[in-house]
Amino acid sequence: MTAILSETIKTKPSARRDEETAARLAVMSAGATEGWSVANREAALERVKSMGLPQPRDEYWRWTRPASLIAPEAPTASVFDPAETPIFDAVDRVKVVFIDGVFSAEESDPLELAGVSIERLVEATSDIHWASELYGKLEARGQSPVERPLAALNTWAATDGLLIRVTGKAEKPISLIYKHASETSDATLHHVIKLEEGAELTLLENGPAAARFNKVMEVDVADEARFHHVRAQGRDHERRAATHIFARLGRESLFKSFTLTANGVMTRNEAVIELLGDDAMAHVAGACMGDGDFHHDDTVFVTHDALNCESRQVFKKVLKNGAQGIFQGKILVKDGAQKTDGYQISQSLLLDGDSTFLAKPELEIYADDVACSHGSTSGAMDEEALFYLRSRGVPMAEAQNLMVIAFIAEALDEIEDEGLRAELLDRLTGWLDRRRG
Amino acid sequence: MLEIKNLHVKLEEEDKQILKGVDLTVEAGKVHAIMGPNGSGKSTLSYVLSGRGGYEVTEGEATLLGEDLLDMDPEERAAAGVFLAFQYPVEIPGVGNMTFLRTAVNAQRKARGEEEISAADFLKLVREKAKTLKIDAEMLKRPVNVGFSGGEKKRNEILQMAMLEPKLCILDETDSGLDVDAMKLVSDGVNALRDEGRGFLVITHYQRLLDHIKPDVVHIMADGRIIKTGGPELALEVEQNGYADLLAEVQ
Numbered sequence A: 001m002t003a004i005l006s007e008t009i010k011t012k013p014s015a016r017r018d019e020e021t022a023a024r025l026a027v028m029s030a031g032a033t034e035g036w037s038v039a040n041r042e043a044a045l046e047r048v049k050s051m052g053l054p055q056p057r058d059e060y061w062r063w064t065r066p067a068s069l070i071a072p073e074a075p076t077a078s079v080f081d082p083a084e085t086p087i088f089d090a091v092d093r094v095k096v097v098f099i100d101g102v103f104s105a106e107e108s109d110p111l112e113l114a115g116v117s118i119e120r121l122v123e124a125t126s127d128i129h130w131a132s133e134l135y136g137k138l139e140a141r142g143q144s145p146v147e148r149p150l151a152a153l154n155t156w157a158a159t160d161g162l163l164i165r166v167t168g169k170a171e172k173p174i175s176l177i178y179k180h181a182s183e184t185s186d187a188t189l190h191h192v193i194k195l196e197e198g199a200e201l202t203l204l205e206n207g208p209a210a211a212r213f214n215k216v217m218e219v220d221v222a223d224e225a226r227f228h229h230v231r232a233q234g235r236d237h238e239r240r241a242a243t244h245i246f247a248r249l250g251r252e253s254l255f256k257s258f259t260l261t262a263n264g265v266m267t268r269n270e271a272v273i274e275l276l277g278d279d280a281m282a283h284v285a286g287a288c289m290g291d292g293d294f295h296h297d298d299t300v301f302v303t304h305d306a307l308n309c310e311s312r313q314v315f316k317k318v319l320k321n322g323a324q325g326i327f328q329g330k331i332l333v334k335d336g337a338q339k340t341d342g343y344q345i346s347q348s349l350l351l352d353g354d355s356t357f358l359a360k361p362e363l364e365i366y367a368d369d370v371a372c373s374h375g376s377t378s379g380a381m382d383e384e385a386l387f388y389l390r391s392r393g394v395p396m397a398e399a400q401n402l403m404v405i406a407f408i409a410e411a412l413d414e415i416e417d418e419g420l421r422a423e424l425l426d427r428l429t430g431w432l433d434r435r436r437g
Numbered sequence B: 001m002l003e004i005k006n007l008h009v010k011l012e013e014e015d016k017q018i019l020k021g022v023d024l025t026v027e028a029g030k031v032h033a034i035m036g037p038n039g040s041g042k043s044t045l046s047y048v049l050s051g052r053g054g055y056e057v058t059e060g061e062a063t064l065l066g067e068d069l070l071d072m073d074p075e076e077r078a079a080a081g082v083f084l085a086f087q088y089p090v091e092i093p094g095v096g097n098m099t100f101l102r103t104a105v106n107a108q109r110k111a112r113g114e115e116e117i118s119a120a121d122f123l124k125l126v127r128e129k130a131k132t133l134k135i136d137a138e139m140l141k142r143p144v145n146v147g148f149s150g151g152e153k154k155r156n157e158i159l160q161m162a163m164l165e166p167k168l169c170i171l172d173e174t175d176s177g178l179d180v181d182a183m184k185l186v187s188d189g190v191n192a193l194r195d196e197g198r199g200f201l202v203i204t205h206y207q208r209l210l211d212h213i214k215p216d217v218v219h220i221m222a223d224g225r226i227i228k229t230g231g232p233e234l235a236l237e238v239e240q241n242g243y244a245d246l247l248a249e250v251q
């Protein structure tokens, strides 16, 4: 089969786009003016200018209104202080705290971990740096065939973030904690993570970060390296977030990412993953629970460009009281990527008639010896199962919670570490119990 | 202990009357069997007693130890002592059998103001009861009824019954789809629960289950009514002659 790869989905020129892009750029500036990153940042600014910021008519923004994410000022978001121990608190980890997008040395652990170098982006101001090969580079690769202007904007303007280079097996996770303190904060963070051959790292993230949060994470996973990512997005009801993960995978490498989202008025999580080495494996999963003023969008693009790779996308959404869930997921299998095993499932559990779930699953395959499957479902809670549980004495609310957890289980199972999985499950159960109590 | 008087039930969504005046009393310590042709309303009766939605009681009453059952939510009925072994046990992907059992046991204890069972005691109890029903540990770990064979599902129902120790056990065609060995296991499980304080309502199509679980009273149900009540010999009569004669007799 000949490779006729889809053309880049170009944004259409529009006066409104130009205006809104200019207005946004006018209140921002380059995140650094010296050192190696300047060139990468300038290139990113050029990308932003040529693409323009997202508009509602853009192919991948039809279901998620970009306005609040590109407005010059962040819409305010009040700070939510749930009376509970912060997530991952019990995990032995290296804690790195950002408050409204600014690194806090005071609250963080020393940035030290055997086999890993951890550096602040803004402190890496030398002219030559390993990260220059990656910073904005994976993001730039990910701009085709679908443009992602908010990520380019981030590369240009990011004011903080970490450069993490992993040479061995990290003995404990690095845990990024994003605290939200100001109702008007607008944070732009950019992390670069490079796993050398055979290296292994678990990265944890949690917290709302800011009233509005733009985050990019570029991850380079070399041959036989393993990267685990577990994230719990902050529960501030009014917070907004646009996040991107760009990952590149080498031979026999592993990439696993799981995101739990509860609350948040607007979330757009994009993952752009390229499997470039044979026998690599990428799993991206997410579970969200939205109640009321909640819009959650998972936009995933997985490219198979090597032999015998496996990818899984598993996304579950529990929605009620008018909450909205979006899934846009694509598997692209390039010519020659034989023996590809691609799987994609997106499902929503609608707890009432007001909530909506929209899904756009896409497969584009140019190799002939592949197994790809995808499915998307949307439905109410299974009444038969509910009755069965209740007939055994389980009260309605508890029965519903069991069903919600059961629904989410397939996504949670994508977390490899049993302790982390148990912790998230515990949290989820607690939130459910309280919500109904 | 169970008193059903003149129970009339129709479908909620449709103008279809299914139970047309059921009268039935089950005493503690007794096993009552209900037999009857397909579609006569046996499952409906069991569902209405356990509180499934979709039905509307238009007349009559049902009480358990003097308490009005029809007014309660399904979970309240369970706490009051009603247990239905389903004709078609429901599969619940994602909910572990053990989690389910423990949640149920503790929920009922809580509803009765009793203390929750400890994890260790629970485990011991389940293992013990599972063993007699030849339910292996693997089955307990799997999601509720998912991937279970017909026989495994039915044994799982009896395990739940044994764990929950209800006052009124309703078995809806628990024998259907069982081979001889499984039938023996299930019957032994039921017989082990026979007790002075417990009543049984065993719904079945065939006499063969009643060879194992000996009934005290047999009722024949047809077209939404109990048309005849007798001793164990009534089941044999049905086995030999079918329902035709009985039906003709009534008309």
Ligand SMILES: Nc1ncnc2c1ncn2[C@@H]1O[C@H](COP(=O)(O)OP(=O)(O)O)[C@@H](O)[C@H]1O
Pocket (backbone or CB within 6 Å): B011, B018, B036, B037, B038, B039, B040, B041, B042, B043, B044, B045, B054
């Ligand atoms: N939910 C339902 N929807 C439609 N018809 C029903 C429903 N439940 C029961 N029925 C009808 O009521 C009658 C009695 O059914 P059922 O109680 O299952 O009988 P049995 O268990 O004796 O075979 C049948 O005609 C059946 O089709």
Ligand SMILES: [Mg+2]
Pocket (backbone or CB within 6 Å): B042, B043, B044, B087, B173
């Ligand atoms: Mg039936």
